[in-house]
Amino acid sequence: RSIANWLLRRRQLSPFGACVNRRGGASAALLTDESAPERHSLDRHVGLLYRPEEADWQAVTRHFCRPELVRLFDTLGQRALMVRRPALEIGERLAGHAGDGRPCLRFVLYGRRGSGKSLQMGHVAAACRRRGWLLVTVHNAHLWMRHSRELHESAHRPGMFDTAGYGCIWLRHFYAMNQEILPGLRVTKELSWNAKESTPAGSSWKEVIDYALARPRYSCAAVQFLIDEIKLGSVPMPTLVCFEVANCLWWHRSGIKNDAIRRTPLQGEEPPWRADITAKQLTLLDAFKQLLDSDWNNGAAVMSVSPQGALFDRLREWMPRKLLGDEGFAYLDPFVPVYVEPYGPAEMSNMLNWYTESGWLTSEAAATDAGRAELAFLSDGNAGELLRIAGEW
Amino acid sequence: MSQLLLGYASRLLGCQSRSGSAATTAAAAAILSQQPVRHKSPLQKVRKRGPFPEWTKTDPDPHLFTRHIPKTDERRTKAVRPPGKYQIFSVHYDPIVNSFAGHFVKCGERDKLRDVFTQMMAEIKHIQMARRNAAPPEEKASIEVDPTRVIHKAVENCSPLLIIKHVFRGGFLYKVPCPLRESESQMRAFKFLRIASNVRGTKEHLYRSLARELVNASNNEGKAVHAKLQLHKTCEENRAYANYRIT
Numbered sequence: 312r313s314i315a316n317w318l319l320r321r322r323q324l325s326p327f328g329a330c331v332n333r334r335g336g337a338s339a340a341l342l343t344d345e346s347a348p349e350r351h352s353l354d355r356h357v358g359l360l361y362r363p364e365e366a367d368w369q370a371v372t373r374h375f376c377r378p379e380l381v382r383l384f385d386t387l388g389q390r391a392l393m394v395r396r397p398a399l400e401i402g403e404r405l406a407g408h409a410g411d412g413r414p415c416l417r418f419v420l421y422g423r424r425g426s427g428k429s430l431q432m433g434h435v436a437a438a439c440r441r442r443g444w445l446l447v448t449v450h451n452a453h454l455w456m457r458h459s460r461e462l463h464e465s466a467h468r469p470g471m472f473d474t475a476g477y478g479c480i481w482l483r484h485f486y487a488m489n490q491e492i493l494p495g496l497r498v499t500k501e502l503s504w505n506a507k508e509s510t511p512a513g514s515s516w517k518e519v520i521d522y523a524l525a526r527p528r529y530s531c532a533a534v535q536f537l538i539d540e541i542k543l544g545s546v547p548m549p550t551l552v553c554f555e556v557a558n559c560l561w562w563h564r565s566g567i568k569n570d571a572i573r574r575t576p577l578q579g580e581e582p583p584w585r586a587d588i589t590a591k592q593l594t595l596l597d598a599f600k601q602l603l604d605s606d607w608n609n610g611a612a613v614m615s616v617s618p619q620g621a622l623f624d625r626l627r628e629w630m631p632r633k634l635l636g637d638e639g640f641a642y643l644d645p646f647v648p649v650y651v652e653p654y655g656p657a658e659m660s661n662m663l664n665w666y667t668e669s670g671w672l673t674s675e676a677a678a679t680d681a682g683r684a685e686l687a688f689l690s691d692g693n694a695g696e697l698l699r700i701a702g703e704w
Numbered sequence: 705m706s707q708l709l710l711g712y713a714s715r716l717l718g719c720q721s722r723s724g725s726a727a728t729t730a731a732a733a734a735i736l737s738q739q740p741v742r743h744k745s746p747l748q749k750v751r752k753r754g755p756f757p758e759w760t761k762t763d764p765d766p767h768l769f770t771r772h773i774p775k776t777d778e779r780r781t782k783a784v785r786p787p788g789k790y791q792i793f794s795v796h797y798d799p800i801v802n803s804f805a806g807h808f809v810k811c812g813e814r815d816k817l818r819d820v821f822t823q824m825m826a827e828i829k830h831i832q833m834a835r836r837n838a839a840p841p842e843e844k845a846s847i848e849v850d851p852t853r854v855i856h857k858a859v860e861n862c863s864p865l866l867i868i869k870h871v872f873r874g875g876f877l878y879k880v881p882c883p884l885r886e887s888e889s890q891m892r893a894f895k896f897l898r899i900a901s902n903v904r905g906t907k908e909h910l911y912r913s914l915a916r917e918l919v920n921a922s923n924n925e926g927k928a929v930h931a932k933l934q935l936h937k938t939c940e941e942n943r944a945y946a947n948y949r950i951t
Contacts, residue, residue, distance in 0.1 A: 379826075386833045673829065673850035676795035685794055702826025703851070704796060 341661050342391065349406075349438035353399045358657045360391040360665055367437045370488055374450055375433030375555070379698060387669050393658060393694075395427065397649045398434035404647075405439060405611055409549040414605045417643060419557070420615040421631045422651035425695020428615040431651055432553050435613055439551040445496075446488050447541070447552045449481070449599055453559035453620035456590060457566040466505065467532040471594045478530030478595055482520050485537075492548065493517055499545040502536045504529050516540075531594045538598045542607040550610035552602045556620030560600050561639035562590045564622060603643065614643075653692025662694075663687070666701050677704045790814070798852050800859055800890070807894040808910075820911050825851035827915035848922065858921035862893035862928045866939040871948045880948045881939035893932070900927035 343359040345351060351361070363372050368390060373381060384390040401418050408416055420428040429450075440446055455477050462472045486493065496516040503509035504526070510519055516537065523533030541550050554560075564587040590596050603612050616634040618626055628634055631648055654662060663683050666672045676682035686704065690697035773779055787793075790802055805814070805821050828851040836847040848854050866881045867888075884892070900921075901914040920926030 382830065386830050386837075388837065670833075670849070671829070674796060674852060679795060682795045685796065699822060699826075702829065703822045 341664070343394070347438075347441060348398075348434050349402065349441050351394050351399055351402070351434075351438075353396065353403070356394045357396055357399065358394070358655075358661060360393050360661060362389070362391055363437065367440070370490075371437045371440055371446065371448075372430075372433045374448065374484070374488075375429045375436065375553075377429075377695070377698075383671065383698070387671060389669060391665055391669070392430060392434070393427075393662065394434070395431060395651075395658070397651050398431040398438075401431075401435050401613060401649060402438050405435070405551070406442075408611055409444075409609065412608050415552075415602075415607050416611040417603065417605065417646040418611070418613045418649050419631050419643065419646045420613065420649050420651055421617075421629065421634075423629050423653070423693060424618050425693045425698075426651045426653060427694040428617060428651045429555055430694075431649075432555065432613050432615060436551060436553050439549075440488075443492070443548050445492055445541070445546055445548055445550045447485065447538075447550060447599075447602065448488065449554045451477075452554065452596060452599070453556045455593070455595065456559055456562055459567050459588075459593075462567065462588070463528065465531065465594045466528075467535060468594050468597075471592050471597065472588065473528070473531040473594050475527040475530050478534055479524055479527050481595070482523055482530055482533060486517070486520050493520075496540075496546060498536070498540060499543065500536075500540075502533075504532060531598070534595060535598045538602055541602065541610070544608055546609070552599075552610065552612040554599060554603060554612065554614045556617050557603065557614035557643075558616045558634040558636075558639060559620045560590050560596055560603075561636055561642075562622055563587075565589065600642075614646075654694060654697070655692070659687050659692060659697075662697060672701055672704050674704045677701075798855075801852060801855055803890065804855065804859070804894055804897075807891070808898060820909075820914075823909075824911035824915045824918075827911055828854050828919060831915060831919050854918055854922045858897065858918040858928075859890060859893045861921050861924050862896045862932050863889040864892050864932050864935050865889070866936065867892065868935065868938055868942065869949070871945075871950060873948060878945045878948050879938065879942045880945045881942055882946075882949050893928075896928040896931045897921060900931065 341359050343351075343356050343361050345356060346362050346364050346367075348361075348363070348367070372392070376384075397420060404416065404418075420431055422428050436446055436448060455474055459474050459477070461476055462474060465471045465473045493516050498510065498514055498516065498519060499512055501509055501512045502519065504522075510522060519533055519536065523530040540546065567588045590600075603614065616629075616631045618629050618634065621628065621634055625634060632640055635643065660683075663672075663677075663686060667678060672678070674682070677686065682704070686697065686700060689700050788802075790806065791797070791799075801821070805817055808817055808820075829849060832847055832849045832854065836844050836849065839847060848857065864884065867884050868879045869882045871878045871880045897914070897917055901910065901917040903913045917926055917928055921928045
């Protein structure tokens with residue numbers, strides 16, 4: 312205690328040092344019984360932990376969590392997520408937003424790496440799913456830009472490239488997330504895959520997805536068709552678009568070189584034939600980018616911008632203007648920026664209590680005042696850092 | 705240099721220091737008047753640090769100011785060895801884990817290793833907790849989950865009591881079993897563990913293979929403990945030559 316107090320007096324320790332319990336050591340974690348995310352409210356549940364329901368977790372929230380967190384929950388045998396202000400504020404705006412012909416409302420979550428943006432999006436997504444909204448979520452867009460090996464020239468959008476594998480994976484994920492809603496959705500236009508094959512108007516969305524999964528080369532076209540349907544307004548319920556790491560949509564470079572394309576060079580073709588493929592040239596990314604525009608009704612988009620999805624020249628930035636760049640900012644403007652702040656003293660204390668109670672913090676030092684102060688100081692309120700460091704304690 | 709110090713000490717004994725305390729000057733003089741090392745050769749020999757005691761918790765923390773320590777306190781002039789470069793003053797600091805980490809450092813990149821060790825200790829927790837969840841109730845209490853204690857047990861189980869040293873005598877090379885210092889035995893344990901966790905031909909991360917090896921070693925299984933037992937076996941086979949020991 313003396314070291315923590317000395318550092319606090321010298322202003323070398325952030326106020327998290329004050330989060331150490333005055334009673335000494337850890338106390339019980341504050342959990343709420345309310346497991347339904349849409350019933351969490353700003354005045355009662357902020358800073359408390361809640362246990363997500365099994366159905367919500369498997370369908371929605373699990374995809375927004377880091378693999379380390381999912382593994383931690385599996386090992387401990389229990390799950391607890393923190394209810395925080397950003398998700399509840401977005402949830403409040405979205406509750407009354409459906410219908411009325413209002414254009415797509417866009418939120419951009421920003422914060423340092425590991426501050427908890429994806430989990431906030433997961434809370435919003437779970438709440439909207441329980442309200443009956445359609446969910447369109449993208450988690451790995453920046454990985455599509457780094458690791459694509461199979462690219463094909465696109466037939467439905469000439470001049471661009473398809474990533475068939477990722478399209479199939481996304482369609483499967485989309486189907487698993489919206490299994491209750493999808494049987495009721497119908498396509499309003501005729502979808503022509505090529506000169507010979509087409510799906511008639513009035514067929515169900517499940518048929519379109521099944522066709523694309525059976526014929527992977529049309530998976531990106533299927534994604535484009537479904538997104539066109541959403542933008543037309545043929546979906547009776549509101550749509551929530553969640554896009555993690557949205558700043559990758561405006562990358563001018565990527566990990567994919569031009570010669571990853573399965574084509575022969577045209578006669579007399581000049582460089583830049585080995586140039587990087589940009590985000591604008593991928594059909595899958597462009598399709599989701601269209602959903603982030605504000606020219607459609609009955610829906611909302613929640614995005615996050617993260618240094619994790621930044622190119623090498625912007626790795627230290629975390630503000631939206633810097634990560635999105637001129638083009639991205641102009642495209643998304645106007646949007647509602649939502650700052651995901653580091654843990655406050657109460658949240659930090661609660662989190663440490665939960666880690667101790669669930670048995671993840673095994674060292675005796677972690678139960679002492681000095682140990683808790685040190686954990687708070689080392690992580691500096693960053694949720695991801697605390698998760699990483701607590702693995703050692 | 706030593707003559708200068710002796711002269712300074714004698715002057716101190718004669719007059720009081722500026723800080724005004726006889727006890728301080730006497731203590732300082734006592735240190736300075738220690739018999740210096742006489743260098744016989746023109747080559748500079750490394751001066752022995754002397755039998756200075758280790759830094760203990762009652763000694764002043766070098767990271768804090770010392771204004772609160774009274775001037776007459778012997779802590780002001782007590783000769784202690786300075787703490788190590790990576791000896792941090794934290795409730796969570798463990799000397800064995802710290803030395804273990806230092807053993808793995810390549811090209812001085814200790815910061816990189818910090819992350820590996822954090823992940824490795826989390827991995828130990830995952831392995832042991834999964835094992836504990838699957839175990840029957842009577843065995844649950846015996847499974848150790850804390851990674852620091854698992855590392856201590858593993859290092860203890862891998863530490864050899866004797867080591868083979870090669871002695872060339874009468875035209876023959878003998879393998880002589882010799883006793884070890886504690887620090888050397890610990891180093892041997894680290895080496896066994898490091899080599900056992902070096903998995904060739906797979907793309908497994910170090911933290912994963914090292915965690916698995918530590919858990920195995922804490923249960924007296926695995927390649928590292930096997931290496932130690934092989935060494936003990938060789939010592940037992942060559943025990944006839946134990947008297948050829950030089951040191």
